[in-house]
Amino acid sequence: MSDGLEKILFDPMKHPEWVVPHSPEWYKQLFGEVGEYKYPWKSTFDEPRAEMILAEKINSSLCEGRLLDVGCGHGEFAFQFALNAKEVVGIDVEKGFIEKGNKTKSVENINFLIIDGNGNLPFPNDYFDVAYTKKGPRDWYHEGNRIVRAGGTIIGFYHAGSHGALRELFPGLYSQIPKPEANDILRVLNLHGSGLTDINVELLEEIEYLSTPEDVLIKKCFGQSKKLRDIVWQECLQDVERIFNKYATSKGLKIINYYHLLTAKAS
Template structure:
């Protein structure tokens, strides 16, 4: 993508109403306003997307005898995939209304959902689970090795930022990436994986996901996901006109092409 040299957009993260994404305050705002962790913008993906790659990686490890724990399960859509495949599946989240929604939609006897704060001691016996995973939720630094069987494995999927030319097209609107997603040492430092107690063979794999944002408004919705209405009003008033001009100049038939970076992290007990 060629660089846009006409517009310099205000950085929404400098606005006083900005909430740091994935902070406790951000999740609380998302919880109260949306009630679920769902992306509100319109887009299409080249397949397989990151979630499908993670699901395939996870599925290859689950057997009919597996006990599986989903940490940060949200409203349970992803958790429910494994109810037909595993002996037992437990989803935990610290948001009560997420868990209530998961329970309402639960149609597997093998699956249950609990309100649990993953930062606290977990209410599970020692060496109980075969697999622990988190999809953009908290990594278990201390408890994973206790609740996993000796042959158990923990997996995590984490978003490492979005670019693919996005920052060149809309300068200022998107802050610089906090770290180079290709630098796996930086990923290990960012998530402090060296603090994982009793885990070994920590491996990190970069997954690139191609997404097409469908309309100019979707660029702003993606940027402002989880933010307040006041912040959104400011961004729309300051940015929408320029975003529309740039979008329609550079979009393909599918929309504006961006790349979402994800990191697949795996570790074993021992």
């Protein structure tokens, strides 16, 4: 897609104001500014979105049982399962997200609790029928196996990077990383001795179209400070506009989001 002539752009990750995405400090900063975990850039998608595939997997395993969301954020994704569940519980370490989830809930059978998903989970053995994480912690599978009944379902859904236009066309601003493989996720999850069986991993590919040049920058600066965002806009906007306008289609600038989807059975 690129003619290989794009210059190296300003790299915000090298600036001292950069906060590592998904670190506790980053979540605090994000919550302090916007009060929820929600992508702020404008875009459209080709169907099906990866999270619709995840939702279908959860619904087809749930059958009016008990459901746990590990790392639920402010709970927006978990709400949709309340009608198909006896009980839904969302847990997260970020107090602000949990308070927002409990404040905005409109049904009785869903609750949000401040709990470290990587620690001991305060639920009885075999309590849940299904437990999942959507982009949350990676070290909860041993406990997940204990609190989900034998034969129940455990699901892990993790973002595995965005490729296509972003990394090819905006070098520097977006760093080069190799296309992920399905089994990459098994190297970073702590599944050893978890007791899970029937472990299966899929790599989902989702097509997204960023709507405007500014959305390229908004995506890169998600959760960063206003000070750093102002610097990035000043350093990059002109080049990003030029490149975006050269390569965008009528739908916007096409990017590919990869997700790892792990499914397993509790024993």
